[in-house]
Amino acid sequence: MSIPDPFGTLRQLPAPEAAPPLQYYSLAALEDKGYAGISRLPVTIRIMLESVLRNVDGEKVLESHVHDLAAWQALAPRENEVPFVVGRILLQDFTGIPLLTDLATLRSRARELNRDPAAIEPLVPVHLVVDHSVQTEFSGTPDALRRNMEVEMRRNHERYQLMKWGMQAFKTFNVIPPGIGICHQINLEHLACGVIEKNGVIYPDTLVGTDSHTTMINGIGVLGWGVGGIEAEAAMLGQPVYQLIPDVVGVELQGELMPGVTATDAVLHIVQILRSAKVVGKLVEYFGEGATTLSAPDRATIANMAPEYGATTGYFSVDEKTLQYYRDTGRTEQQVDLIERYFKAQGLFGARRPGDCDYSQVIVIDLSCIRPSLAGPKRPQDRVDMPDLGHHFDHAFSLDPAQNGYGKPDALLNRRYPVDNGKPGLDDLGHGDILVAAITSCTNTSNPELLITAGLLARNAFARGLKPKPWVKTLFTPGSRSAAIYLEQAGLMSSFEQLGFGVAAYGCGACVGNIGPLDAAIETTVLSNDMVCSAVLSGNRNFEARVHPNLRANFLASPPLVVALALAGTVRTNLQADPLGQDELGNPVYLADIWPSRDEIASYAAVATNPQTYKQVYENMTKDHDLWNAIPSGAGAVYEWPSSTYIAKPDFFGDNASTIAGARALAILGDSITTDHISPAGSIQKDSPAGKWLKARDVPIQDFNTYGARRGHHEVMTRGTFANVRLKNFMVPANSDGTHREGNWTVHQPSGETMTIFDAAERYQQEGTPSLIFAGDEYGSGSSRDWAAKGTRLLGVRAVIARTYERIHRSNLVGMGVLPLQFLSGDSVQSLALDGSERYAIDGIHGDIQPGSRATLTITRKDGTQQLVDLMIRLDTAIEAEYFRHGGILPFMFEQLTAGSQP
Numbered sequence: 001m002s003i004p005d006p007f008g009t010l011r012q013l014p015a016p017e018a019a020p021p022l023q024y025y026s027l028a029a030l031e032d033k034g035y036a037g038i039s040r041l042p043v044t045i046r047i048m049l050e051s052v053l054r055n056v057d058g059e060k061v062l063e064s065h066v067h068d069l070a071a072w073q074a075l076a077p078r079e080n081e082v083p084f085v086v087g088r089i090l091l092q093d094f095t096g097i098p099l100l101t102d103l104a105t106l107r108s109r110a111r112e113l114n115r116d117p118a119a120i121e122p123l124v125p126v127h128l129v130v131d132h133s134v135q136t137e138f139s140g141t142p143d144a145l146r147r148n149m150e151v152e153m154r155r156n157h158e159r160y161q162l163m164k165w166g167m168q169a170f171k172t173f174n175v176i177p178p179g180i181g182i183c184h185q186i187n188l189e190h191l192a193c194g195v196i197e198k199n200g201v202i203y204p205d206t207l208v209g210t211d212s213h214t215t216m217i218n219g220i221g222v223l224g225w226g227v228g229g230i231e232a233e234a235a236m237l238g239q240p241v242y243q244l245i246p247d248v249v250g251v252e253l254q255g256e257l258m259p260g261v262t263a264t265d266a267v268l269h270i271v272q273i274l275r276s277a278k279v280v281g282k283l284v285e286y287f288g289e290g291a292t293t294l295s296a297p298d299r300a301t302i303a304n305m306a307p308e309y310g311a312t313t314g315y316f317s318v319d320e321k322t323l324q325y326y327r328d329t330g331r332t333e334q335q336v337d338l339i340e341r342y343f344k345a346q347g348l349f350g351a352r353r354p355g356d357c358d359y360s361q362v363i364v365i366d367l368s369c370i371r372p373s374l375a376g377p378k379r380p381q382d383r384v385d386m387p388d389l390g391h392h393f394d395h396a397f398s399l400d401p402a403q404n405g406y407g408k409p410d411a412l413l414n415r416r417y418p419v420d421n422g423k424p425g426l427d428d429l430g431h432g433d434i435l436v437a438a439i440t441s442c443t444n445t446s447n448p449e450l451l452i453t454a455g456l457l458a459r460n461a462f463a464r465g466l467k468p469k470p471w472v473k474t475l476f477t478p479g480s481r482s483a484a485i486y487l488e489q490a491g492l493m494s495s496f497e498q499l500g501f502g503v504a505a506y507g508c509g510a511c512v513g514n515i516g517p518l519d520a521a522i523e524t525t526v527l528s529n530d531m532v533c534s535a536v537l538s539g540n541r542n543f544e545a546r547v548h549p550n551l552r553a554n555f556l557a558s559p560p561l562v563v564a565l566a567l568a569g570t571v572r573t574n575l576q577a578d579p580l581g582q583d584e585l586g587n588p589v590y591l592a593d594i595w596p597s598r599d600e601i602a603s604y605a606a607v608a609t610n611p612q613t614y615k616q617v618y619e620n621m622t623k624d625h626d627l628w629n630a631i632p633s634g635a636g637a638v639y640e641w642p643s644s645t646y647i648a649k650p651d652f653f654g655d656n657a658s659t660i661a662g663a664r665a666l667a668i669l670g671d672s673i674t675t676d677h678i679s680p681a682g683s684i685q686k687d688s689p690a691g692k693w694l695k696a697r698d699v700p701i702q703d704f705n706t707y708g709a710r711r712g713h714h715e716v717m718t719r720g721t722f723a724n725v726r727l728k729n730f731m732v733p734a735n736s737d738g739t740h741r742e743g744n745w746t747v748h749q750p751s752g753e754t755m756t757i758f759d760a761a762e763r764y765q766q767e768g769t770p771s772l773i774f775a776g777d778e779y780g781s782g783s784s785r786d787w788a789a790k791g792t793r794l795l796g797v798r799a800v801i802a803r804t805y806e807r808i809h810r811s812n813l814v815g816m817g818v819l820p821l822q823f824l825s826g827d828s829v830q831s832l833a834l835d836g837s838e839r840y841a842i843d844g845i846h847g848d849i850q851p852g853s854r855a856t857l858t859i860t861r862k863d864g865t866q867q868l869v870d871l872m873i874r875l876d877t878a879i880e881a882e883y884f885r886h887g888g889i890l891p892f893m894f895e896q897l898t899a900g901s902q903p
Contacts (some may be wrong), residue, residue: 680720780809
């Protein structure tokens, strides 16, 4: 077949005599064509440039996009967007299920319209890893892993049936079953291929994922980052990921880590520095001699926490250590050779040296200055040196909440409260006591050296007679089965088990709040005394109540420090000077007494570099997986939609009218409304609209599960949209004490009745009344969540009118056919004195609507007077206007994929 080459840059890849011939789009050839300076571009920009160069089609990717990226300047203003076509998509199950549901819906619609359902197929490979659904209700017992998986399979049976149907229905949609590991570690160990070959052309492995920590893959030279579900859906169906041409921050690493300092210590240090440097939304690229001293797993640990320092990426270049990691984890020598030849041919092999590239900003970090540390108690950037932990907590205890403290009287700090438990040694609890110690997946369990260190420390502690305090719930949830295999081979798994850290799950544990319940007597004591108790975890998120709703002080730490703190039982300690406990003779045992040497760690870690370990895990992931294999699989190209409270067929189809008339305000909101305010999240309360819907279908309250687990059912999710308990809708009358009533409330018009937002939206739709959302600045800020836009659409909201928008949420609204409109000049809800009693009409949104055009809002007040207000239509690109004209991205892609097809 003919390969497009509009810039004349296709070249033959240098190869050994026996290797098959391959072509690649040469960046050096593009530079020779007159695009001077390409060889000085940051590596991340060059990888994006190669994608644009290779995908020029005159429609979605233009020759002007090549020029814009090739002419990237370090300090230039960022005004133009660039389309980035990625090689594959990574999904975790909470965000992946809605995408699979949408694919199934498109196939059902194709059959209804007598088109070929098989025309609906992801255009790039998609991998969905089931990792977020397990809850570690059982721990510290030999059968905890099995019991947790049995509960998971029972609760998620309906979701998993849909996944198994998808596995057989789509050629490019792959599912990795529950109980194997987490998407990030599996991406590192198995899915990443370094380079991709298609139709005789080779190019870099790139991706986007529906988890913010997709950036972990940057540690082995693969460019990728997290996006919202709707962006991933667009990429899955062949659309580019659009983003503003980015700034690139170069981080020069100098020196090397000292003995006793772990990769976790390094990343907490880096998070603190880069968060202060305000790298939010920028690409971060590591370079310098210090980068070459880090192993590939150490680099992945640092790359994982790019969201915590606010960056889009945390990229490390491909080098010899990268290639060795690919070999160690079971990739073929042919693939490793191909990676090396490609990156060398493109001039992208090896860490950049100082002065090699032009960066928007350069930050220097000396690895040799890093010391053991933790982060907390509320944010990952709040690093504290290990010896200062106890003092840090004590200070936060009485500090004002506005300064990230707890506002407690100093007199309560040393008080202990009785526990009616009967467990030996568990008579009382104090502030700062550690109730959860979790070696959890994501940041650290993909790093064998960290787990080996923790295992050796556990071995040494047990040999000295130390055990975790009786109030500590211990958890070990590795990100891959490979971890358990090499720990077993090293003889260290029994050491974990002896301290209560036996494997409880292979999935996302404490970092997303999936730890299950605490001991009931402990929870009673904590709640009745408003205690500030702690969790320590080797994850990346430690926001208040995230690990568990009743744990307020959460600290991030390396796996060995998690073990050490479980032994100490409190964060009110100096791990450097205070003993962890006493041995059988009553002698104090200190952390230094049981910390393994660097040589011992290295000798044991060598067992994790056996390629056969990884082949054993990934060659047949369903072998002996009786719980997964017992779930029935649907057949056929079209899903038959059995009755379910987890999965249902949503309707995202329907043309957009050229005007909106007779509309009502569903909510009038203030500034900084985040997607957390909009999107359903957390547990489902029994008296909420979603809870009532489940109760009406005889679902027991204990099986309500979470909105995350039920993301595939629009009836549940729509009822949870705008249901945040802290939402403030200014249409709602104040409480009797004058305070603002918070929660999912609104006022239906013209009846004047106060009701839930869902109930009002349902009534408006029954009446044929369009509804609108009004808001202030930064509407939709925070994490990009697909259901913040999907739920808005299904509530019947036709348009959102705000002063400013967060970029991704605005784009997601367009993708769901909801029109984002923006006030001009000084107009706002306040200046227009809107209270929700008005009727509204919007003109100027006709069929040939164009980016940047204007619309007119007509406000009709209760007294009949009218006011006209100009609005900006926030369709920012031609493709967004096309999406909106079709009613959203799904209708658009449906027509693109099925036009003219016959079954």
